[in-house]
Amino acid sequence: MSNITVECSVWVEAGPDRAWRAVTKDEELSLWYSPGSPWDIPQLEAGAELWFHHTPNEYHDGSEVVSLKAVIEKIEERSEFSVRWEFDGELSDMVTSFLVKEEKGGSTVTIRETGYVDEAAAAQTEEGYTMSLANLYAYLSGSELPY
DSSP, rough: OOOOOEEEEEEEEEEEHHHHHHHHHHHHHHHHSSTTOOOOOOOTTTEEEEEEEEOTTTBBBOSSSSEEEEEEEEEEEEEEEEEEEEEEEOOOOOOOEEEEEEETEEEEEEEEEEEEEHHHHHHHHHHHHHHHHHHHHHHHOOOOOOO
């Protein structure tokens, strides 16, 4: 059973409209989420397919690009963007959600990923999402990305 969830959040000095664009527009996700690893989101609607092309870098081991396919599971404007990942041609239990909440004159952005069966893999993902959200903070602040 895959019941371990990873959840990381960051407050950003950006309204929910701006934060929403940063987590749903492929050209923006490609800049901060895992820089150098492009997203391809042809349609932002439930049931649409998307791709994430994870490119090796100093934070991601490997020697070649790994293209991951997902299906958009939920879109709630300015609030939630969730995708279910496909592995070996089958939809998995792995769901990644980008959540935006207006808060304290800015927005809190949360990345939540469910579907882990292994604590070690979940811990590694949590570390990666902490870095991604530090990048998002810098990106929306107009600063240099730390990772």
